[in-house]
Amino acid sequence: QVQLVESGGGYVQPGGSVRLSCAASGFTFSKYAVNWYRQAPGKERELVASTSSAGSSLNYVDSVKGRFTISRDNAKNTVYLQMNSLKPEDTAVYYCNARWDKVYWGQGTQVTVSS
Secondary structure, three states, rough: OOEEEEOOOOOEEEOOOEEEEEEEEOOOOOHHHEEEEOOOOOOOOOEEEEEEOOOOEEEHHHHHOOEEEEEEEEOOOOOEEEOOOOOHHHHEEEEEEEEOOEEEEEEEEEEEEEO
């Protein structure tokens, strides 16, 4: 059974940090590029960060550059999103997405940045 399971979300104060995890099972994870998306209330889903299958190519949306870091551990079938210097505008549901010959989505994890 194919699964992508996000975890690590929650409430955090502005300026704080959170690390999200995306754990994969049921497919050959190391062949897949993985993306983190987010969707805030009333807004469209936005691509935040991407990693190639080997982790050698990383990309970020401008609004998170220098604050977020995407990484992966193919031995653990897991991708991470380290989020630092969080701002209220980072509040959203965060989803991971694996893409190669097929596309898989996780169920999402809520991150709320508020004082």
